[in-house]
Each structure stands twice: as structure tokens, then as C-alpha cells.
Amino acid sequence: MSERSFDTHFRELKEHLLTMGGYVERSIEHATKALLEGDPAVLAMVYEIENKINQSHKLIDDGCVKLLATQQPMATDLRTIVAILKINTDLERMGDQAVNIAHNSERYLKEIPLQSASDLKQMAESAKQMVGLALDAFTQKSTEIAQTVVKKDDEVDNLKNKIFHQVLDYLKTHEKEVEQGLNVILIARNLERIGDHATHIAEEVIFALTGADIRHPQSAGVKR
Amino acid sequence: MDSQIMHVRNLNAYFGQSHAVKDVNIAFSELSVTAIIGPSGCGKSTFIRGLNRLHEEVPGARASGTVLFKGEDIYAPMIDPVALRRTIGMVFQKPSPFPAFSIFENVAVGLKLAGVNKKQILKDAVERSLRKAALWDEVKDKLHMPGTSLSGGQQQRLCIARALAVDPDVLLMDEPTSALDPISTAKIEELIAELKKSVTVIIVTHNMQQAARISDHTAFFLMGELVEFGETSQVFTAPKEGRTERYITGRFG
Numbered sequence: 344m345s346e347r348s349f350d351t352h353f354r355e356l357k358e359h360l361l362t363m364g365g366y367v368e369r370s371i372e373h374a375t376k377a378l379l380e381g382d383p384a385v386l387a388m389v390y391e392i393e394n395k396i397n398q399s400h401k402l403i404d405d406g407c408v409k410l411l412a413t414q415q416p417m418a419t420d421l422r423t424i425v426a427i428l429k430i431n432t433d434l435e436r437m438g439d440q441a442v443n444i445a446h447n448s449e450r451y452l453k454e455i456p457l458q459s460a461s462d463l464k465q466m467a468e469s470a471k472q473m474v475g476l477a478l479d480a481f482t483q484k485s486t487e488i489a490q491t492v493v494k495k496d497d498e499v500d501n502l503k504n505k506i507f508h509q510v511l512d513y514l515k516t517h518e519k520e521v522e523q524g525l526n527v528i529l530i531a532r533n534l535e536r537i538g539d540h541a542t543h544i545a546e547e548v549i550f551a552l553t554g555a556d557i558r559h560p561q562s563a564g565v566k567r
Numbered sequence: 568m569d570s571q572i573m574h575v576r577n578l579n580a581y582f583g584q585s586h587a588v589k590d591v592n593i594a595f596s597e598l599s600v601t602a603i604i605g606p607s608g609c610g611k612s613t614f615i616r617g618l619n620r621l622h623e624e625v626p627g628a629r630a631s632g633t634v635l636f637k638g639e640d641i642y643a644p645m646i647d648p649v650a651l652r653r654t655i656g657m658v659f660q661k662p663s664p665f666p667a668f669s670i671f672e673n674v675a676v677g678l679k680l681a682g683v684n685k686k687q688i689l690k691d692a693v694e695r696s697l698r699k700a701a702l703w704d705e706v707k708d709k710l711h712m713p714g715t716s717l718s719g720g721q722q723q724r725l726c727i728a729r730a731l732a733v734d735p736d737v738l739l740m741d742e743p744t745s746a747l748d749p750i751s752t753a754k755i756e757e758l759i760a761e762l763k764k765s766v767t768v769i770i771v772t773h774n775m776q777q778a779a780r781i782s783d784h785t786a787f788f789l790m791g792e793l794v795e796f797g798e799t800s801q802v803f804t805a806p807k808e809g810r811t812e813r814y815i816t817g818r819f820g
Contacts, residue, residue: 349817415776417803417815554805 349414353424356406360427360434363399364478366392367434370441371474371537375467378448378530381456389445396438403431419551426551430481433540433547437474440533440540447533451526457513460527463534466502469495470534473541480548492545493557499538506531572597572736572767573618578632580610580617582625587613589791590632595737595784600759600768602778602799605788606814611771614788615739618769619655620648637736653677656730660742662722664714664729670697671710673725677733692732699765700728701758720751727758731766738762740770744777756781775815779803787811 370392377385407428410416416424473495480489507528514524546558573595580588588610595601603611616622617630620641634641641651664673674693683689693710697703702724706717714725723743730738740759744752759768759781772778778785778799785802787795787810795802795811806812813819 347817417775417779418806418812420816421804 349410349416349420352406352410352414353416353420356403356410356424356427359399359403359406360430361478361482363396363403363431363434364474364481366396366399367437367441368471368474368478370396370438371444371471374441374444374448375471375534378444378451379464379467381452383449383452386445386449389441393438393442396435400431400435403427407431422554423551426547429547430544433543437537437540440537444530444533447526447529451523451530454520454523457510457520457523457527460506460510462502462506462509463527463530466499466506466531466534469499469502470537470541473499473538477541477544477548480545481551484548484552486549486552489545489548489552493542496538496542499535503531503535570597571595572637574633574635575618576633576635578614578617578630578634580613580622580630581628582613583627587791588617588630591793593786593793593796595767595769597767598763598765599783600763600770600781601784601786602782603769603771603786603788604773604775604778604815605794606819607773609788610791611788612741615741615769615771616657618737618739619652619657620646621652621657623648653681653733654735655737655739656733656735657739657741658723658726658730658743660745662719662726662746664717664722664725666713666715668714669711670706670714670717670725673714674728674732677729681733693728696728696732697725699731699762700724701754701761702728718751720747720754723747723751723755724758727755727762731762735766737767737769740768742771742773745773752777775803787814789814 370389373385373388373392377383377389407424410424414420473492476488476492476495479485480492510524510527514521517524546556549555549557571594575591575593575595578588578591579586591614603615605611613622618634618641620630622628622630630642632642636651636655640646641655664670665676668676671693674696675689678689678692683692694703694707697706702721705721706712706725709716714722717725723746727738727743744755747755756777759770762768763783770778770782782799784796785799786793787802787806787808789810795806795808797807801807802811803815806815
């Protein structure tokens, strides 16, 4: 039997999302590589990929709206399309954060690197790992992988807090390096936001797979 | 908490040797809309015809089990099926006004059969029912015209007015919009939303979007069995049963 029109369009939509996920991973990879290896030449790649991410963002939204309007999906199909709409937004914002890292890195790399920024490398690795795992959870339809991402968010948040404190302490005695300190704080903040978006993706994957809404556990008793 | 007007226990329905409805247990909430969905031949129409004893009118058909309506078994020997069908009314797929009757007579016929003859009472009941069926404004100046002179959508609302005239507690609807255009369908759907303030509605529909739009609860039938019953928003977003999931996502049926 030939594939139904809905299944064809649905499959294409998921493929577009994974392609976009690939762009976002590459963009973050280039942005953090430039930062960690001190090579500003790679940053041009980030700006180039940003265009592709933005095109995909519109293409995927359009695909979701068309499927919702023409096929009136139900159950898992409906939940997955709603999840794709949200994941699409998270991926686009991750792309924006990669661009922000690129901007902040460009400024940072013009001066002498800050001593107290050594944890940025670990933070970048953790954030990238979260993005990869969130996309794996979607591809492999795995709630277990998605849960791993959610748990890992604390690790990235803790690293951000650690960097903030280290930089602030350092600046108390190195006032002339305040701009560099600010760049480090901004980059840590960008990486933390990437972790947050990866967490959102993991939460959406769990919603698509099970129908459970695990967001905001502190308000779990409140009926939406 | 909602109270339940009807409890169905171990309902079975047969056509000769064919077992059309299998051991169904379900309870219907008062003043709510319940949609019955499922593929063709799954027993959903037979099931609702078992709720006002219309099923047994088919030669060779029989039913077993209990249907408690307001605590009383409708299959008990002392129950008069004809009187029961006034309290638990039915609207069919194809609009079926009585061809020789005027619009007025179509609505008044149930009351007349129940022994109401006073003109003013009939007039008031006809107007009230036509208003409830959202048809009054369209027909008030031509009540003497044949019911069949109306459009398909109007004829269906006339049939709803006819069922409402005898003041039922429950209205069973068997695919009431499947023969209608989208505008007439929307009017009937709006009407159902209004009706549930005073009548409990149980509707069989093939249109899943319609079930999702208008019902509070949804029951999914497959091969004579009740597979899943729950709040409509739950059934259509996160069904518990794999068979429901496959049916509502179009993967079988």
C-alpha cells in the first residue's frame, strides 16, 4: 500500500526539523570552537548558518500549520505536531544564542583571555551535549534520553553560577578587565540559555510521546 | 460533580446470530453531550438504538442486559417502549419529516399521539420546540407549509423540534449531520451546544472533528465492543488504548 499523504508530509516535516537541528548543532559547535580555540575565522560560519536556520524555522512552521489545517491530526500525531512547532522555536532561539556567542566571542578574543573563565569549556561541552541528546530523544522517540537532558540542565545552571561568582570575585581586584569579565558572563548566559532550550525540547519530546506535561513540576497540582 | 442519568450494564444486542453489541458497560452524565465514534459496522448505531428500545423493532433483533434510566431498567416488563421513546427521543441520519404533514403538524404530532388536543397548548409547544431547535424565525410565517418544503438542514432541525416537543430527557442522534452541508452542520452543532442545557445528548458521528468539537465525553466502539470511554479532550489528545489511537489517527478503520 502506498504511503498516505499525511504520513508523507509528516515524515518530511520531521526530516526538516532534524536538518534544522543539525544546523543548530553546527552553529553552536563553530561558535564555541572559535571561543575555546581562539580562532575568530570560524565565526563567519555561524553567521552563514544563521540564515539557513531562519529559513528552516519558517518552512517548518508553515508545514505544521498546513498539516493542522488540512489533516486535523489527532492523538500522537497532534501532540507531535504541536511539539514540533515548539521545538522549532527553541531551535531557532538556540541559533540566535550561537550568534550571540559569536558576537561576544569576537569582542572577547580581541583582548587577553580571562584567567577565571576556565569553566566555560566544560559549560560549552555540557550545553552541546544537551542539544545532541535532545535531538536524539526526538529521533529515537526516547523518554529516557529526554529525561537525561532535563537532569543535565542543573549541571549547566550550576556551572553558570560558578562562572558568575568567579568572574565577579576576580573583577573586584582587576577593575580594568571589566569588559572581558562582562563578555565571559554574557557567554555563560548564552550557553545557559542553550541548555534551557534543549530542556524545553526534551520536555516537548516527552509530551509528544506520552501526553504528559512535565514542565513546571512545582505547579503540577494545578489543573491547566 | 456531574450526576449520571443513564447506566448501561452488560448490554448485548443481536441480529439473529450476529452479535452486534458486546457486553457494553457505560454511564452517561446528565446534561452533557456524549459522542459515540467508531468505524462502520462497529455497532454504534445499534448501541444507541438499544438505549430507547428501538433495536427490538427490527425483525429477528434482540437485546440483553440492563439500561438503568433514572434508576429504572428500561427493559423491565412494565415499561411501555412507545412512551419510553418520548422520554428518550431519537433523531436519525436522514431528515425524516412526515411528508403529508405541515411544519406545525410535524412538531405537534408527538403531543397529539400522547393525547394533547388543546389548540393553545399545542401552539405554545410547537413555538417553544421550534425556538429550541433554532428554526422558529425561519418558519414562523409558513407553519402550514409541508415539512418537506424546507431545506435539508431545516428539515433536520424540524425533526429535532419534533423530538423536543414531547420534552425528552435524553436525545439520541444517529449521525444527524452526515447528509448536510457545512453551514447546516454548523447550525446543528450550535444547536446541540444549546440543547445540552436542558437535554442529555448522545450522538453517533463518523466525523471525528465533530465529536471533538461538540462532545464532553467520547466513547470509541470497535467490532461491537466499547474500547475506550473518557473525556473528549483526553480521548483525542492522549487516548489510553492503542486501538483508539490507531483509529483516530487514521491508521485503521
